[in-house]
Amino acid sequence: MSLPTRYDWKKLQDFCANVFSAAGVKKEVADVVADSLIQADLRGVESHGVVRTAIYLKRIEQDMIDPFAEVEIENESVATALVNGKNQFGSVVGTKALEVAIKKAKENGAALVGVKGSNHFGTGAYYALKAIEQEMILLVVSNASQTMPPTGGIRPFIGTNPLAVGVPAGKEEPFIMDMATSLVARGKIIVAAQKGESIPLGWAIDKGGNPTTDAEAALEGSVLPMGGPKGYAISMFIDILAGVLTGAGFGKYVNNMYENWEEPQNVGHFFIAIDIKKFIPIELFKQRMDQYICEIKAEPKAPNVEEIFIPGELEHRKVIEKKTNGIELPLKVVQELQKIGERYGLDITQAQITLNTEEVTNNG
Structure with a gap:
């Protein structure tokens, strides 16, 4: 081999x-x-x-991304801003929005920055890690094109809108939560379809709204939100923050990057940055985080469990390995x-x- x-x-x-x-x-x-x-x-x-x-x-x-666009701040106050990505790469727009959020948070303790006119911006952890380097807490969300139905619906209306949170620690690894609001990534269903394999019941529904284990039928239908109505509610709220509030696309108006070649995606994001030092000294915070993490990891383990991990720890180990x-x-x-x-x-x-x-x- x-x-x-x-x-x-x-x-x-x-x-x-x-x-x-x-x-x-x-x-x-x-x-x-x-x-x-x-x-x-x-x-x-x-x-x-x-x-x-x-x-x-x-x-x-195909002129669906403008790599020469100058990202603009369209509207702002001391602690808020609305960033227009002008259809630039999502990661460039997101990086600019994060810079604005961190600057305002350092000046005012916290900042809220909305984004419109963007594209797929990568992983939320990408921005969480940058904020952690600045000793900030960050919450970032983004909407996405239609892949999930509302609870009780049968066709896609909202995206698997991701949510990421980053919190620094001291000697321990930082807390990094980065997740979609679907039960499973659609990419796993695509892989199963390519291999001719079935998928677990509960991952998706077919186009008629029926639960299915057929990967091909699932791709023609919809992936399901995590936690049923709870995941649907979280995804909808993200769409409201990132789409409705910012002036970006929302629901069916966030265009699919693989299918729509007539219009830009108009993805929306929303960044909330918190300056820890405006609450307690940063070293004290880090000590308290380390204590919190260590006590969680020291909890009694279930049978066959060797170690308790915190969110982001496994990914950190993958980074080291790769x-x-x-x-x-x-x-x-x-x-x-x-x-x-x-x-x-x-x-x-x-x-x-x-x-x-x-x-x-x-x-x-």
Whole structure:
């Protein structure tokens, strides 16, 4: 059996940034987009990683993303702002909005920043980690195109609208919650359909509103919200904050990046930043967080459980492992990136690394 092909994360990031630059994107924009993609892969969120390179490029080519747009603050007060992304890359828009939120939070203790005119902005953890570096608490949400029905409905109306929270700690790893509001990622259903496998009952419904274990029927229908009505309510509230309040699209007016080639996505986001130092000294907060985390991890464990984890801890360990051993990409993604590289005179094999058998064994 041949060893898996992996890619050095820094070289893979450089490859992606060079691809976007070769496509005419400014270097500072290309660097942010590539960073967002690689950080997702490092944390094990492959659905938001370099697999998105091709669709991002296609949307540039079809004038569905404006990589030259200047993100603007349209309306603001001392602690609030409305950012217009002007259809720039979502990760660039999100980064700008985060900078505004952190600046205002440092000045006023907290800040609320809404965003309209954006695109898919990657993982929420990408922004949570940046806020943690600034010793801030961050809550960030985004809406998305239709994939889930309202409870009692049978067709998609709201997105799997994600919610992320980041909280710094001291010696312990920070608390990072990053989740969609669906029971399961739609990408898992796509994989099951490709393999001809069934899916667990409760993941999705078919287009007639019937529970199904058929992955193909599920893709024609809808994924279901986590916790039934509770997940639906949370997703709807995110849509209100990120879409209705900001002037961005909401519900059926958030356009699908893979299907709509006539209009921009007009995705909305919402950032809430809190300056911890305006409440208690930062070192005291970190000590209290460490105590809290340690006491949780020391709780009695259920049978066959070796360790209790806090949100974000497993992803942090994946980052360490992948930075050491490389990012493994599916063959289909590798082939796609190879073709993209050839188009722009770039060679993805320059980022390739190979582990010997001993290294693979020692690193699990």
